[in-house]
Amino acid sequence: MPDFGILGQPYAEPLRSSIGVNRRREWIILSALMTRPNAFISTNALIDAMWDTGPPRTAREQVMNCLGSIRRAITASGAADMGLDRVRDGCVFGIDAERIDHVVFSRLHVEAESAKALGRVESSLGLYERALALWRGGVYDGLDVPSLASHTAALEEQQAIVAEEYFALSIATGRGSGVIPRLLRHVGEHPLRERGVALLMSALHGEGRTHDAYAVYASLARRLGEGLAVGPGREVRQALDAILNGTVQLPAPRTDAFSDAEMSAPS
Structure with missing residues (x-):
């Protein structure tokens, strides 16, 4: 440590x-x-x-x-x-x-x-x-x-x-129920992070809690509409479509590297 x-x-x-x-x-x-x-x-x-x-x-x-x-x-x-x-x-x-x-x-x-x-x-x-x-x-x-x-x-x-990569991998390997409490906290702390919302929707749907997944989508849509006058983005819409089709689809993994430049602080 x-x-x-x-x-x-x-x-x-x-x-x-x-x-x-x-x-x-x-x-x-x-x-x-x-x-x-x-x-x-x-x-x-x-x-x-x-x-x-x-x-x-x-x-x-x-x-x-x-x-x-x-x-x-x-x-x-x-x-x-x-x-x-x-x-x-x-x-x-x-x-x-x-x-x-x-x-x-x-x-x-x-x-x-x-x-x-x-x-x-x-x-x-x-x-x-x-x-x-x-x-x-x-x-x-x-x-x-x-x-x-x-x-x-x-x-x-x-x-x-x-956190989101961990959640996505957990859901993909059948561990969705175990990360739902942490996903709920994550989305509560980052309510406008659409990847987190999409993952939570997928995890809830995968555990038979489809009504709760719809509620998560509706909450995001309301926040975006009231605050930014826009609707949910592609990842969340894809998650909703997968639920409507009776499947579970995870948001695509990130492909961009987290660069050293992003982590640097001014000297």
Whole structure:
């Protein structure tokens, strides 16, 4: 289990005794460092993380003080494989990236997709499960860091994709009943994600709950009509057609890769 993380309330287990939970500024800086392990992060980027607008005249000094606190915490932890090095007008948080939850999450996602492409269904399902289990809440839970919003959005989108691929594979292998509760939560959290809705409709219909599947469709149609003045898209319409025809059809799998560029954060 990774001992550093941002997929929920940020944590750094080896530094916990040195950086108290109430030291918000240190946690903002540490979160930015965990977001980009082993990469250069400018002092200006850290100032932006701490103050979205209107940083005080002492901003640079305060950031340096926070970096000093984190550096001392690393030293106190006794970890020989971790460091915070000053580089030009910035720093690099050196660490085995596999100790950080979002890095492990992204690796497991790639491995799950590879296993699925090779027809290794059970392995793929297990890898998806392990990836989703790393999430303890929202990204940077408890911290408001607008400068990291793009990274937050990219990770949350990737989580939704992983969940939907896991659901689709579960339904395709006859495990639909087991994922319905999680699908219901997923659609509740992402009511306008049409792939999730289509999967929930297919799972409900496959378990003989066709009336509930129609209700899910109607709810989406109402939301889209009231909010956007449009109707459900192709995936959901195909799911409805399959139900009307008495079959179960899963939405087509995603074919687009989740690029490294989408996961990068500004330095």
